Amino acid sequence: MFDLRLADLLRLVLQLAVAxxxxxxxxxLAHLPLGAPAEGAAIRLAVRTAAGKIEIxxxxxxxxxxxxxxxxRRPRICAEQPVAYRLTLNVDGVxxxxxxxxxxxxxxxxxxxxxxxxxxxxxxxxIFVTLExxxxxGTPEATADALPxxxxxxxxxxxxxxxxxxxxxxxxGLTVRQ
Amino acid sequence: xxxxESKPPPDxxxxxxxxxxxxxxxxxxxxxxxxxxxxxxxxxxxxxYGSKWNPFYQSGNLAVLAFLVSLASGLVLFLWYHIADPHxxxxxxxxxxxxxxxxxxxxxxxxxxxxxxxxxxLVRKLLQxxxxxxxxxxxxxxxxxxxxxxxxxWTGLVMVWDxxxxxxxxAGARLLDLxxxxxxxISRSFSGEVPPASSFFFMTLFLHVALPLGLGALLWLHVSxxxxxxxxPPRPMIRFLLAALAAAALxxxxxxxxxxxxxxxxxxxxxxLFFAFWLPLSRALSPAAQxxxxxxxxxxxxxxxxxxxxRRAISVSSVDESHCTGCTHCYHxxxxxxxxxxxxxxxxxxxxxxxRVDPDSCVGCGIxxxxxxxxxxxxxxxxxxxxxxxxxxxxxxFRPTGREVVLIACRNGAAARPEPLALPGVxxxxxxxxxxxxxxxVEFLIRRGVGGVFVLSCPPRNCYFREGPKWLEARLEHGRDxxxxxxxxxxxxxxxxxxxxxxxxxxxALADFQxxxxxxxxxxxxxxxxxxxxEPPEDLAPAETPExxxxxxVRHV
Numbered sequence: 001m002f003d004l005r006l007a008d009l010l011r012l013v014l015q016l017a018v019a020x021x022x023x024x025x026x027x028x029l030a031h032l033p034l035g036a037p038a039e040g041a042a043i044r045l046a047v048r049t050a051a052g053k054i055e056i057x058x059x060x061x062x063x064x065x066x067x068x069x070x071x072x073r074r075p076r077i078c079a080e081q082p083v084a085y086r087l088t089l090n091v092d093g094v095x096x097x098x099x100x101x102x103x104x105x106x107x108x109x110x111x112x113x114x115x116x117x118x119x120x121x122x123x124x125x126x127i128f129v130t131l132e133x134x135x136x137x138g139t140p141e142a143t144a145d146a147l148p149x150x151x152x153x154x155x156x157x158x159x160x161x162x163x164x165x166x167x168x169x170x171x172x173g174l175t176v177r178q
Numbered sequence: 179x180x181x182x183e184s185k186p187p188p189d190x191x192x193x194x195x196x197x198x199x200x201x202x203x204x205x206x207x208x209x210x211x212x213x214x215x216x217x218x219x220x221x222x223x224x225x226x227y228g229s230k231w232n233p234f235y236q237s238g239n240l241a242v243l244a245f246l247v248s249l250a251s252g253l254v255l256f257l258w259y260h261i262a263d264p265h266x267x268x269x270x271x272x273x274x275x276x277x278x279x280x281x282x283x284x285x286x287x288x289x290x291x292x293x294x295x296x297x298x299x300l301v302r303k304l305l306q307x308x309x310x311x312x313x314x315x316x317x318x319x320x321x322x323x324x325x326x327x328x329x330x331x332w333t334g335l336v337m338v339w340d341x342x343x344x345x346x347x348x349a350g351a352r353l354l355d356l357x358x359x360x361x362x363x364i365s366r367s368f369s370g371e372v373p374p375a376s377s378f379f380f381m382t383l384f385l386h387v388a389l390p391l392g393l394g395a396l397l398w399l400h401v402s403x404x405x406x407x408x409x410x411p412p413r414p415m416i417r418f419l420l421a422a423l424a425a426a427a428l429x430x431x432x433x434x435x436x437x438x439x440x441x442x443x444x445x446x447x448x449x450x451l452f453f454a455f456w457l458p459l460s461r462a463l464s465p466a467a468q469x470x471x472x473x474x475x476x477x478x479x480x481x482x483x484x485x486x487x488x489r490r491a492i493s494v495s496s497v498d499e500s501h502c503t504g505c506t507h508c509y510h511x512x513x514x515x516x517x518x519x520x521x522x523x524x525x526x527x528x529x530x531x532x533x534r535v536d537p538d539s540c541v542g543c544g545i546x547x548x549x550x551x552x553x554x555x556x557x558x559x560x561x562x563x564x565x566x567x568x569x570x571x572x573x574x575x576f577r578p579t580g581r582e583v584v585l586i587a588c589r590n591g592a593a594a595r596p597e598p599l600a601l602p603g604v605x606x607x608x609x610x611x612x613x614x615x616x617x618x619x620v621e622f623l624i625r626r627g628v629g630g631v632f633v634l635s636c637p638p639r640n641c642y643f644r645e646g647p648k649w650l651e652a653r654l655e656h657g658r659d660x661x662x663x664x665x666x667x668x669x670x671x672x673x674x675x676x677x678x679x680x681x682x683x684x685x686x687a688l689a690d691f692q693x694x695x696x697x698x699x700x701x702x703x704x705x706x707x708x709x710x711x712x713e714p715p716e717d718l719a720p721a722e723t724p725e726x727x728x729x730x731x732v733r734h735v
Contacts, residue, residue, distance in 0.1 A: 014226060015226060015227055015231075015418075016418075016421075016422065018226050018227075019418065019419070019422040020422055020425060020426060020429075023287060023291070023422055023423060023425075023426035024426055024429065024430055026287055026290045026291055026294060026426075026452070027283075027287055027426055027430045027432075029290070029450075029451045029452065030286055030287065030290050030432065030450045030451070030452065031432065031433065031435070031448035031449070031450060032448065032449050032450075032451055033446045033447070033448055033449070034446070034447055034448075034449040034457070034458055035444060035445055035446050035447050035458075035461070036445065036446065037445045037446060038442075038443040038444070038445045040443075041443070042443055044369060044370065044441075046366065046369040046370070046371055048362070048366065104361060104362065105361060110361045110362065111361075111362060113362055113363055113366060115363055115365060115366045115369055161442055161443045161445055162441060162442060162443070163370065163440075163441045163442065163443060164441075165369065165370050165371060165441060167369075167371055177370075177371075177441075178441065
């Protein structure tokens with residue numbers, strides 16, 4: 001009788017131990033350290049602007065006007081045209097990244113967005129960032145000059161694992177933040 | 179007259195010549211390969227817990243239980259969570275709330291356990307081939323349940339807003355950005371220019387609460403085509419698991435990783451592999467490649483009803499209305515609600531109602547065949563009459579000596595691996611689901627001189643179909659129709675519910691039964707033949723005295 005009870009008890013202990021073992025295994029896999037310490041650093045190019053567009057206008061001739069319905073007869077017609085931008089990044093004088101971006105949306109009427117992460121070695125780095133519009137040929141000079149553009153030349157200290165954030169503001173232009 | 183144990187046992191009987199379960203649709207061939215992986219685990223768990231408490235067999239129920247624990251603990255944690263300061267509020271729960279760290283650990287571990295249980299349940303259903311036909315709805319809703327559970331878990335991990343939550347949020351946002359429906363990329367929200375808005379955490383919290391509540395509706399759909407669904411494990415198992423979960427959360431409380439920092443590269447991230455198993459891939463693969471992998475996996479799983487199925491079609495049940503008495507036994511016993519009682523189209527004095535099988539819901543288990551005393555329902559070639567005809571053919575191949583044991587075992591269970599059951603003096607009689615075995619077959623074998631009949635069913639929670647062992651036991655031992663007739667010598671009938679991996683226990687039970695049979699008077703030629711009808715003539719005399727039969731009961735191993 002005693003043997004039987006002891007055997008049952010031992011079995012119960014084994015069952016509990018196995019259940020706990022399984023759950024502790026679950027616990028271990030619930031926060032398993034994965035990955036490696038970041039040795040390098042990175043620059044995130046995060047640009048958003050709604051300004052990348054130009055208006056192409058032309059005067060309508062009398063013949064063209066006559067072909068239009070009365071309510072649409074305007075002597076000058078303007079069409080909005082999106083402008084692509086080119087963003088470049090040089091680090092310590094070496095070009096490391098260049099991207100051409102267009103305004104988003106089916107009709108290109110949504111803001112232009114760039115969100116790129118560029119890996120660079122950690123340490124003290126001289127960065128040079130440019131944001132330039134790709135002006136369509138034939139665009140009046142005044143219109144082209146009015147398009148926002150920017151340059152950023154700065155030396156930054158980037159410890160391993162850190163990201164320097166390059167952003168764009170209509171008034172502040174390109175800035176870097178760490 | 180008396181059989182002594184010193185005599186050598188007779189030679190093994192010939193194998194069953196006509197398998198009346200041949201029309202039954204078993205799992206596909208690929209199961210054999212999957213079993214190489216699962217059998218060792220199943221066998222180990224059987225040895226530790228016994229087939230009755232094997233967690234693998236109760237994986238679906240365990241998933242529901244773990245989910246409920248996670249839901250309850252999560253509702254308590256919700257009281258202290260602030261969307262304005264996600265990581266800070268979780269830190270406060272860890273450090274300031276009494277029992278907060280334990281509760282949070284319980285919440286996470288139970289959620290993780292739910293994923294493990296769901297995965298085990300999925301594998302088990304693959305092993306059983308329960309993916310197609312009438313079960314396709316349960317399979318596909320199960321896949322959706324898994325995906326919703328995972329998504330709900332991701333929202334929970336993001337809510338903590340630690341380094342892991344940050345990486346999940348960014349990886350998830352990049353995947354969402356592949357959809358051409360957003361005017362601006364969602365991942366830009368995590369560029370670090372500004373902290374994520376409170377509205378983001380509000381939405382995450384909303385999803386984390388709403389999705390689990392919605393899982394209830396999905397769960398209802400998941401079990402909507404089965405009768406009497408058992409959602410929870412038996413009570414002792416509930417208590418056992420709750421105690422083990424509470425102990426695990428106490429012994430190894432979950433730590434809180436550092437807060438998210440959007441201007442830091444992901445380094446070593448404590449990763450919850452049950453939910454965020456794909457996170458390492460997100461570092462190595464492009465969002466498009468990840469999306470392709472996810473889409474492939476989802477399509478593969480969802481399409482299992484079309485590619486993971488046996489080659490031959492199942493034979494569904496049908497009703498012989500001329501034999502149907504309208505007793506409703508088959509209607510009640512059907513585990514898949516495939517039988518309805520409908521008014522007769524042809525007037526009959528027998529009953530106003532007659533059973534009708536919905537072929538789209540019938541899985542061909544044959545359990546209805548064993549529920550019908552007049553043998554008027556069952557799959558083609560597998561109703562009670564066909565079973566008796568097969569048993570007659572079986573016995574025509576040899577002359578029973580009255581000492582041999584016929585082992586009736588489920589082909590989806592123990593009989594699937596007959597080698598360990600090959601004992602001298604034991605003839606294996608493989609059936610379809612043991613719950614489809616008509617008790618008239620047991621009576622017929624004994625009355626035709628077989629020494630004993632050992633009916634071996636799968637463990638109740640591991641029935642290839644559902645409820646087979648339950649109904650079989652009720653019919654053999656508790657008088658449920660179609661019950662084993664009282665005139666049958668119960669000493670010659672044994673019943674056990676054991677798993678295929680418990681062959682030592684099966685062999686031991688068989689050896690005990692053989693010893694018992696060896697001590698009984700052989701029954702061969704002691705009784706007249708039994709007609710192939712449901713109710714044999716009343717003038718058939720029992721082999722033993724009625725007093726003996728009333729006292730003796732079916733041996734339950």
